[in-house]
Amino acid sequence: SYIAMIIFAAVTALVSFFAFRSIDKSIDQARVVVDHTAQDLMPLNESWAFISANIPLVGTSFYAYGFNYREDDYQFGVRTLTEIDRRFDRLEQDLNRPGNAAVKKDNLAAARKNAAEMRELGTAIHRAVSGFIQLNKDYAATYADLEEISDAMYYEAYEALEEMFDDERFNAEDAQHRSKRVGFVSDIYDYAVRCNQNFLRAQNYRGQPALDEFAKAEEELNSAIAIIDEHNQPDNVRDPVRRKQYSDLQALTRSLLATTTALKTE
Numbered sequence: 594s595y596i597a598m599i600i601f602a603a604v605t606a607l608v609s610f611f612a613f614r615s616i617d618k619s620i621d622q623a624r625v626v627v628d629h630t631a632q633d634l635m636p637l638n639e640s641w642a643f644i645s646a647n648i649p650l651v652g653t654s655f656y657a658y659g660f661n662y663r664e665d666d667y668q669f670g671v672r673t674l675t676e677i678d679r680r681f682d683r684l685e686q687d688l689n690r691p692g693n694a695a696v697k698k699d700n701l702a703a704a705r706k707n708a709a710e711m712r713e714l715g716t717a718i719h720r721a722v723s724g725f726i727q728l729n730k731d732y733a734a735t736y737a738d739l740e741e742i743s744d745a746m747y748y749e750a751y752e753a754l755e756e757m758f759d760d761e762r763f764n765a766e767d768a769q770h771r772s773k774r775v776g777f778v779s780d781i782y783d784y785a786v787r788c789n790q791n792f793l794r795a796q797n798y799r800g801q802p803a804l805d806e807f808a809k810a811e812e813e814l815n816s817a818i819a820i821i822d823e824h825n826q827p828d829n830v831r832d833p834v835r836r837k838q839y840s841d842l843q844a845l846t847r848s849l850l851a852t853t854t855a856l857k858t859e
Contacts, residue, residue: 637687640680644704647673648711655715662722667715674712681705721859725796728856732792735852739785739845746838747778777824781842784817785849792853807857814850818843 654670657663681701688698754771788810795806824830825839 637684640684644677644680647677648708651677651711651715655711655718658722659718662726667719667722670715671712674708674715677708681708724859725856728852728859729796732849732852732856735845735849736785736789739842739849740782742838742842742845743778743782743785746842747775747782750774750778777820780820781817781846784813785846788813788817788849788853792856795857804857807853810853811850811857814846814853817846818850821846 651670651673654666654673658666658670681704684701688701750771754768754775757768757771791806791810791813795803795810798806821839821843825836825843827836830836830839
């Protein structure tokens, strides 16, 4: 019995020894797999996941910026693309290790190219929007001047007409002339207002609908320019001060037309 117990103990010890060696080997293998997963695969997957999730955000930010002109949207896209480039660099280091498939490197090259194109388009949008903002400022300033001058000229002409009706020395020919001046300045103001409505409406659209609204704005201004040219003649307007006022009004109208056309072109 004693010998049998010794033999049994020895066999058990021997079996345990080989069993633990096998378990230890399995643990070493598992540790290698875990380390490879944690150190190689997970960062690789996390980088691709980051790129996959954020590229659409970059596109959305640039697209939104093209409509709302908010600098924060553009800068978010720029910052995100910078981080994406950093992830590309990390991926390139990982994929250059021996054993990685060439198709993954091709995917990385294609992704880099797409991101670079997005950056170029974002820069182009930013340049265009900067132009839009400046042109809108120029337009607003010119329109405000045109509106102020035409409004003042209208009330001046209207008051002059009222004074004539209140005067006992009423002259029908002079009254007709002053009435014509009231109508003329009123038409200029109406053309400017309709131009402004079309101009603002155009910027809510893209493509052909926007071009159509800009064309309507240009048409209103061209009509204003035409009637100013027709009206501001020496035989029709003899007062040099008033002729100068009409010339200034004409210059503002032409400037507004040039800004409208520039924005449409951009």
